[in-house]
Amino acid sequence: MDCCEERPGKGRDGGGLKKVALIGNPNVGKSVIFGLLTGKYATVSNYPGTTVEVSSGNINLDGKRLLLVDTPGVNNLLPMSEDEQVTRDILLAERPSLVVQVGDAKNLKRTLVITIQLAEMGLPVALDLNMEDEAMDRGITIDKEKLRKLIGTHVIGTVAPERKGVRELKAAILDGSSVPSVEVDYGPVLEKCITAVSALLPRANITRRSLALMILAGDESLGNWLKLNLLNGNLEKVEALRDECALKLGRPVGLVINEARLARAGEITGAVFKKTGQPEHRFVNFIAKSSMHPVMGLPVLLVVLFCLYEFVGVLGAGTLVDLVEKTIFGYYLNPMFTKVIKLLIPIPFIQDLLVGQYGVITMALTYAIGIILPITTTFFIAFSVLEDSGYLPRLAIMSNRLFNIMGLNGKAVLPMVLGLGCGTMAVMTTRILETRRDRLIATFLLALAIPCSAQLGVILGMLSALSGMALAIWILFMLAVLLFSGWLAGRLLPGKRSEFFMEIPPLRMPKLSNILVKTMGRVVWYLKEAVPLFVLGTLVLFVFDKLALLAVIERLASPVIVGVLGLPQKATEAFLIGFLRRDYGAAGLFAMFRGGLLSHVQALVSLVTITLFIPCLASFFVIIKERGMRTAVSMLLVITPVAIGFGGALNWFLRRFGISV
């Protein structure tokens, strides 16, 4: 789903342009500001951790070109998770000529804690207080003029979605800014240690004082940098100083530093920040409270799921697929293409290639555009609404206990739910989880048991044609597999799960424009990523078929497909293309089912198996990138037999007890 984000390492140097970094707390609207300044869309949602990668784009201000870098949100430039580290490393590795700090106007104190750290790093900052409208709604006013004088930098107020204040922000960027004057005195003990450590550090892109503070606070993510950049012997001295400091203070150093910063930020806030009582929005409050209430939360969740099912399962996978696949492709396009091609190209081989049984048009495009596109589009729309409303973090509150069983905490609901959209983006979002262990379990569960939207849509479409019973069995079975595999993984992996801790954004009315732009971006990305693979998969089938290999493979796979899973031989094709994309495989099963080639039990078993089947090629590559080749391959080796095992078990169970679905 990261349709518009750039892979790191690409386009980040920007050909020697001056760099401006967008930095700020999570979920304050950095990506919206990024979009406004560069005209490029970066995924915008209402939950902390939407941006887990750096994206960059050019801005043109009165003929002056700059490179703007959007970064993942941070609560502290002392990183506590991978996404926060991405941001700190940017500041460490590439000296931006200016930092545009985006802050939440209603949370000025927390904003200033970041400002203080940027100032310590010696970076010039322009401070943008965003979401002024929400602050105003809560009766908050900030004396920006006074704040400007106090910290000595540009202070701009914006309401990004309404483009309010953007002109002033641009002017401030053009004008440049200075390092904020917000020094913090950490007390005699710590200050002495800071001086001692600083003396041992090399010159870097950020000040020695800020590096010394990070080291003293025990920042382990800095370890490699220190090994590379410190003179021989100095590393040991630095470590000795760090331990001595911790001993002398008798409290966690990071905490002492944080408290000093908070106190300073509190002083400044006290001078410029006013809050008057303001009547609350009764209705919004009611919904916000209900959505995380132990009892009321459940009906809210059921309503959300029901709407999702109606919109994606019934409208998308039912009505729209009927319209596009059956009517448009089935009655008009495919017969037309077949006629035209047979007329124009008299070579049977090419005719078959394009419009035959395994034809690029009649199979690949029909599947991609006829079956999957309507489903993914409706899913992406529904999903964007959920993302932008701020419901997802509330779901984390509701599901924490459930995730505890799987050795994770509620925060993992974000990558999991995102995985229902697309596994690729979801695997990257595991970066918001705190420990390597949590990320590993989440990635494994995503690869095993979370169907992506395309797959989910096809599956829902098929299940709704079966029966409510089939849908219930599928859901319960998948939940059981998810819980059991997670439980097992949590037991087998060493270490303890991290405790649940998550910031909950306010509920907001989703903006139609953002939903449309986001859905558009995702649909385009889907077409770009999926269609070529669909064509490739079809070509493989076509070649196998022509070489009469398909029959051989089907015979070879027969003990598994026919024996264990109890499916017709032809289903082998679906699993074969499922190696490329699970959704393509599911679409193949869908087509078989509609053609009357699968019984109800067979349909259910095949769906369960393909849901658990190996992740698609794209997400497999992301798993390699995020977790490494060894982990990725081991997952593959575990998942394939597990998928077939569970499918076989279900098949045996249904037949043994004669359960009809």
Place this chain on the structure above:
Amino acid sequence: MAEPKAAPETEKKLIEDEALETLWELFEKKDEVGLEELISHTKNRDTVLGMEADGLLRIADGKVQFTEEGRARAKDITRRHMLAERLFVDVLAFKEDADLEINACRLEHAISPEVEEAICTLLGHPPTCPHGRPIPRGRCCKIYARKITPLVVALSEAEVGQPYRVVFLTTPMMERLAAIGLVAGSVIKLQQKKPSCVLTIDETTLAIEEEVAKGIFVKKHEH
């Protein structure tokens, strides 16, 4: 509390204290305690009999009773032991095991009445020990009984909707909490406890699980 006591200097006093503590515990469960029963628990006949001579116990018809002095000392030592246990478990986050018992036994003899009061206040005058036995009330508990008791509670025990001031934190999450502005001195409000704790601090809403809330100690915030 009885008259202030210095740390016991003699072996004899230590053994007496243990015997008094045992008897206190026995009296928690029943109204009458036999002499032989007490002896079998303490495994020290001479001490128990000697305590009668010292005016700590009364023995009649094979039953044991506290004297005024004995009761005061038993109550005192039991109270210190239980406060020590609470301190280890609640604040220092030790597990309840044999090692903890040994440490509590040592600490009960080592603290002065002032320290005992300070610990009791820090813990918010807890009514029970970690094993659920009632902690004998001290003078300090009676003073605060008129005000809000307990004074300091874990956030998991706090009331929903009331403003609280954070007194101290013991959770390993404290640095992460500090990063969003939650430190000792912050004023927070609990929104709900189930299925997860949700609290607000300034304009930030934060969800944490109960385990984390157990490590955030707060007291009521009065304007």
